[in-house]
Amino acid sequence: MRGIFCRTWAGMNLVKVFTDMARRCAARRSLALAPANCHERTLMQIAVTSQNRKTITEHAGTCRKFWIYDVEKGLLTGKRLVEIAVEQSLHASTGRLAEPLAGINTLITGGMGPGLYERLMQSGILPVVTMEKDPDAAVSAMLGNRLERLPVARGLHCREHGDFSRIGR
Helix, strand or coil: CCHHHHHHHCCCCHHHHHHHHHHHHHHHHCCCCCCCCCCCCCEEEEEEECCCCCCCCCCHHHCCEEEEEEEECCEEEEEEEEECCHHHCCCCCCCCCCHHHCCCCEEEECCCCHHHHHHHHHCCCEEEEECCCCHHHHHHHHHCCCCCEECCCCCCCECCCCECCCCCC
16 A cells, blocks of 8 residues: 555656755745756755664654755765754644754655645655665665655544644554
């Protein structure tokens, strides 16, 4: 069972999709995506939830540590760990992403609710839910269009917020 998300993206060149999404998102935010000649340098950022710094976290909303991978021309060019404050977590904030996450094009996680999924899509960020536990392996598989993606759980009740946005499988 792969869900709507996988049928929508299956078989597409994900690097091209991410690049196109990044350009549209950058245009909406009125940010410069790259130096004057964007065709020579295309940078995208993939964030991976990793609360313990070793594995992919299952609840994107409460995660405070993220691996940020820089990808240029389809090749991995950098990796760094960022940590955000509790009040900046995806669950606690309803507006903009925390500054360290503001430039991401993709968020890979072990799980997220439909509210966060929709919020990310509306912001031009590709949300990806996977069973892969290794952040490096997930990013590599994503770039190679081999990452097994899971559907986002629908209709699950979030105990913290009293709404339908909590993860579940």
